[in-house]
């Protein structure tokens with residue numbers, strides 16, 4: 001089964017949801033016109049950026065505004081969306097929540113970032129999620145995580161054990177550690193024998209320059225498509241049958257020695 005993706009590696013206006021909604025819609029429409037993708041990806045915190053000190057004003061109550069925006073576009077344009085993440089205010093607390101939207105416009109998954117990134121003060125303003133990012137999209141078992149989560153191979157493995165074939169990643173990964181981003185994504189693809197489809201942002205905010213380099217990686221670790229630093233729409237097509245072939249060639253899932261692993 002083939003799947004075509006368009007990764008919206010957008011610049012994000014700091015703390016300005018109106019501008020970001022407008023800009024994201026332009027880029028999504030451009031992607032659909034040029035490439036008719038099955039699925040579109042957006043980056044982490046694409047409506048607000050990392051303007052964490054102003055979350056009281058700019059976080060989205062129950063993600064309602066974002067969900068209405070995404071559902072409208074998914075239905076009209078006949079696309080699925082791994083719709084990045086947004087600052088999602090529930091009662092008094094805010095999570096960094098990823099939304100998955102089907103072509104029908106239904107929200108089929110919400111995943112809140114499990115590992116908060118202290119270097120960017122996330123733990124001061126956000127609460128962590130406590131459940132996994134697995135879901136079924138177009139009949140395929142899939143998983144999605146957010147940025148810093150990819151530094152935790154045991155968390156990613158937890159998502160892959162039940163025949164999951166695609167790992168989606170959304171991020172605001174800084175340029176100064178973009179070599180880690182590439183190495184971690186390629187490693188997660190090789191060690192889990194899965195496709196990795198990863199959308200970062202471009203541009204900068206008052207504290208960071210972001211690294212772009214959105215990627216589509218195959219289950220053998222091969223880079224199938226990769227963006228540069230600038231704002232761009234990265235597209236690519238994958239064939240999910242590749243996963244079965246790689247898993248049959250080197251059967252790591254059945255060779256695991258869980259009797260030896262001390263993961264607690």
Ligand SMILES: O=C(O)CCC(=O)C(=O)O
Pocket residue numbers: 117120146147148149151172173174177180
């Ligand atoms: O782990 C890193 O180096 C970057 C993580 C990050 O920027 C984030 O989780 O927002």
